[in-house]
Amino acid sequence: MAEVKKCMWCYSEKLDEATKRKDGSGILKCQSCGLTMLSSVPENLDSLYGEESYFNPVKKVDTGYDQNYDLMTPLSLLWQVSIVDQLTISKEKKTFFEVGCATGNLLELTQEFIPNLTAYGIDVSKYSVAVCKEKGLEVSLAGIEEYTPKRKFDIIFSSETMEHLTDLKVFMEKVKKSMSNAGTFVFFVPCLRSNKKINREEDVFSHPEHLIFFTSEFFKKELSKFFGVPTNIYQINTDFGSSIVGIVSFDEKSISKLKVVMESILKNELPSSVDNQTLTNLAIIASKFSKFELAERSLASFKDKDSKVIFAEGVIACHKGEIHKAKEKFLESFGGGLIDYVKLKILYNLNSELINIYEKRLLRQEAGSKRVDGSTKGVFAKLRGN
Ligand SMILES: [Zn+2]
Numbered sequence: 001m002a003e004v005k006k007c008m009w010c011y012s013e014k015l016d017e018a019t020k021r022k023d024g025s026g027i028l029k030c031q032s033c034g035l036t037m038l039s040s041v042p043e044n045l046d047s048l049y050g051e052e053s054y055f056n057p058v059k060k061v062d063t064g065y066d067q068n069y070d071l072m073t074p075l076s077l078l079w080q081v082s083i084v085d086q087l088t089i090s091k092e093k094k095t096f097f098e099v100g101c102a103t104g105n106l107l108e109l110t111q112e113f114i115p116n117l118t119a120y121g122i123d124v125s126k127y128s129v130a131v132c133k134e135k136g137l138e139v140s141l142a143g144i145e146e147y148t149p150k151r152k153f154d155i156i157f158s159s160e161t162m163e164h165l166t167d168l169k170v171f172m173e174k175v176k177k178s179m180s181n182a183g184t185f186v187f188f189v190p191c192l193r194s195n196k197k198i199n200r201e202e203d204v205f206s207h208p209e210h211l212i213f214f215t216s217e218f219f220k221k222e223l224s225k226f227f228g229v230p231t232n233i234y235q236i237n238t239d240f241g242s243s244i245v246g247i248v249s250f251d252e253k254s255i256s257k258l259k260v261v262m263e264s265i266l267k268n269e270l271p272s273s274v275d276n277q278t279l280t281n282l283a284i285i286a287s288k289f290s291k292f293e294l295a296e297r298s299l300a301s302f303k304d305k306d307s308k309v310i311f312a313e314g315v316i317a318c319h320k321g322e323i324h325k326a327k328e329k330f331l332e333s334f335g336g337g338l339i340d341y342v343k344l345k346i347l348y349n350l351n352s353e354l355i356n357i358y359e360k361r362l363l364r365q366e367a368g369s370k371r372v373d374g375s376t377k378g379v380f381a382k383l384r385g386n
Pocket residue numbers: 007008009010011012030031032033034035
């Protein structure tokens with residue numbers, strides 16, 4: 001373990017011990033900027049993320065993600081797709097860059113659901129980048145610190161990555177440099193419930209690889225100054241902890257539709273006069289944060305439900321744990337004969353039996369259309385991993 005002597009954001013050496021984690025590790029608070037961080041950092045971080053262990057279900061270590069990360073995540077990432085969708089509502093072509101893209105689930109989903117988006121990513125894990133390349137994604141093996149992007153990006157996205165850093169300033173400087181003139185940075189991090197009294201029982205302290213513990217106050221004060229534009233910080237408390245969705249943009253107009261959704265979730269109130277796409281995205285994002293009543297209200301206004309609305313109903317049911325209802329909704333949302341690999345993967349994750357039903361249906365459709373080219377069989381074989 002290496003002792004932390006300087007603040008991970010402002011480099012001040014005035015660090016006070018605020019509390020101790022359950023395992024005895026000290027939690028420091030910077031007197032200058034207010035950032036809270038661990039008092040010592042494991043020295044094997046590079047090998048933890050860099051080797052084939054953190055996301056790899058075969059070569060497991062004690063930390064990282066359990067079960068099959070690649071198969072488990074697509075459904076849980078749909079709310080992030082909705083966030084990006086709210087930023088691309090204008091239908092202009094945009095570039096998307098995910099810092100810490102793991103095995104590329106979000107990149108894959110955004111490309112599947114948002115056609116006018118070109119997605120890129122980086123990750124420090126060799127295993128993850130290899131999986132991304134197998135999926136045909138444009139991903140580089142690098143940490144943002146040493147990465148020199150060939151282009152600037154319209155949307156930069158970072159989810160559950162910043163709490164793993166040892167130098168937040170270097171990270172932010174790179175993000176700022178990589179944003180286009182109208183660029184937007186969206187981040188998602190777990191956070192401390194309160195800035196005032198730090199409770200050592202907080203959920204954020206239960207992950208040994210979390211090094212920085214954020215508060216809304218820190219972001220509001222420090223990021224607005226750093227980017228020179230207002231920072232939109234949405235802290236959402238749920239039963240299982242507290243999270244922050246942060247949005248910083250050089251073009252306030254381009255984030256207005258996303259702000260409508262986030263403000264609606266904070267107030268637990270439907271926005272007045274919004275389009276159907278916004279209502280569907282609101283339902284999906286709200287259900288991620290257990291705001292089920294708001295999510296259901298936002299879909300209740302639809303008279304004619306198209307496949308997207310039915311799909312959103314499935315996502316809500318899933319977040320509620322109503323798996324039977326979720327399955328019905330997902331199955332119903334597949335209207336046409338289009339084989340959609342990503343959606344199928346989500347279904348497969350829910351219940352592999354459902355895949356058998358759907359395969360039969362598609363094979364019947366394929367036979368009926370005289371288009372028996374074996375593509376249906378091929379996709380299902382791939383899903384089952386043979
Ligand atoms: Zn500081």
